[in-house]
Every structure is written in C-alpha cells, then in structure tokens.
Amino acid sequence: RKEVEQDPGPFNVPEGATVAFNCTYSNSASQSFFWYRQDCRKEPKLLMSVYSSGNEDGRFTAQLNRASQYISLLIRDSKLSDSATYLCVVGPYNNNDMRFGAGTRLTVKP
Amino acid sequence: DAGVTQSPTHLIKTRGQQVTLRCSPKSGHDTVSWYQQALGQGPQFIFQYYEEEERQRGNFPDRFSGHQFPNYSSELNVNALLLGDSALYLCASSWDTNSPLHFGNGTRLTVT
Numbered sequence: 047r048k049e050v051e052q053d054p055g056p057f058n059v060p061e062g063a064t065v066a067f068n069c070t071y072s073n074s075a076s077q078s079f080f081w082y083r084q085d086c087r088k089e090p091k092l093l094m095s096v097y098s099s100g101n102e103d104g105r106f107t108a109q110l111n112r113a114s115q116y117i118s119l120l121i122r123d124s125k126l127s128d129s130a131t132y133l134c135v136v137g138p139y140n141n142n143d144m145r146f147g148a149g150t151r152l153t154v155k156p
Numbered sequence: 157d158a159g160v161t162q163s164p165t166h167l168i169k170t171r172g173q174q175v176t177l178r179c180s181p182k183s184g185h186d187t188v189s190w191y192q193q194a195l196g197q198g199p200q201f202i203f204q205y206y207e208e209e210e211r212q213r214g215n216f217p218d219r220f221s222g223h224q225f226p227n228y229s230s231e232l233n234v235n236a237l238l239l240g241d242s243a244l245y246l247c248a249s250s251w252d253t254n255s256p257l258h259f260g261n262g263t264r265l266t267v268t
Contacts, residue, residue: 050198052198077254078254078255080256080257087244087264088261088262089246089259089260089261089262090199090246090257090259091259092256092257092258095256133198133199135257137253137254138253138254139201140212142204142206142211142212142253143189143201143204143212143214143253144189144201144257145201146191146198146199146200146201147198148196148197148198149197149198
C-alpha cells in the first residue's frame, strides 16, 4: 500500500460545480494533515491544514477520518481559478518528514 | 519577510556531472527538507536537515547528499548525474516537524 494515495483524476467540472477529493494514508500514527495546491510548473502552496473536527475556509472544506485513515477536500462553487493539482500531505513519517500523494488534477471549465 | 529562496532556477547538466542546489529557509524556520518532483508525480522526500545534521532520509542513493549551515541555509548535492535525476527539486522549510512546509520556487534540473 502506498504511504499516501490519491485518485489522480483528472476531474473536469463546470464552473459552479461541487467537487470532492479523497486521500488515504498508511501510517496510523500520523498527526499532521494538509492540502496543498500546485499550479503547472510552480511550487506547492499550502491550501489548508486539516483538523480532527473538520474545518472550513470559504468554499473549501477539509475532513479527517482517523478510523478509516483518509482525508477529504470539498470545493464548492468551483471557479476557473481553482484549476490546479491538489496534493494531499500527511506526516510525520519516520518521526520527521511529510509525505505527499501524487496529486489530483482538477480542471474547471466555463 | 522573505520566504524560501532557491537557486538556481534552472540548470542543465550532462550525465556524470555533479550539481549543487541552494536554499535559504523562511525567516524563523530552522528545519529544511528537500524533495524531488518528477513530471506528473508528487514530491518525493530526499532528506531533512535540522541543527546542521541530516535528521531523516528518504529512499535516495548516497549520490544525493546535503548540508545545512549555521544560518539554517542548505545545499543539496547530486553526484554522478543520471538522466533519471531530471526533475524539479524543491526545498521546504518549517519550524517543527508537524508544522506546514513552505516551499521555494524550486530548481528545475535537466540532465542530458
């Protein structure tokens, strides 16, 4: 089983749609969870942290399910500017480092 | 407040050569991690430096080595370059092992 696994997509959705991404992780001792956004040929940028009780930031909602070892990201009212690759990040592994999923590519179309 | 800075931005090398990439962490961060990102893949962990020591290492050969300086800046060295080393090399800093990573713009290495 991969350490952090994501559906690679691509997800192609119209503007205004709601889209959800899931990510599973293998290390049950993981304590930190994040979603990053990466635009083409750019560096990853933190989108939001994921907290145990779930959290929301505007149109974005993140959830954590420790029992099933997955996290999710929900994007409501998709915008063209949401088109990017979304990376799931989990850690620490081996006590220190963060591990990334391969990313889920989202394209929002007019 | 400067974020993470990396140099150079782009680099072209030939097989067998050696390369050194540089990174300055975000102000206030003392932990530096290096990642390799091949096209279409997620970033793969190379190693992490803290207090000038390699604290953790991913599944990369000894050709990949690094260093951290007293001012927390870091270098990544790759010896005997292979074509497969062509990738985006990302430096990330953080202030502890559980806090979010802040990335530099990356160095795009092409090995021909």
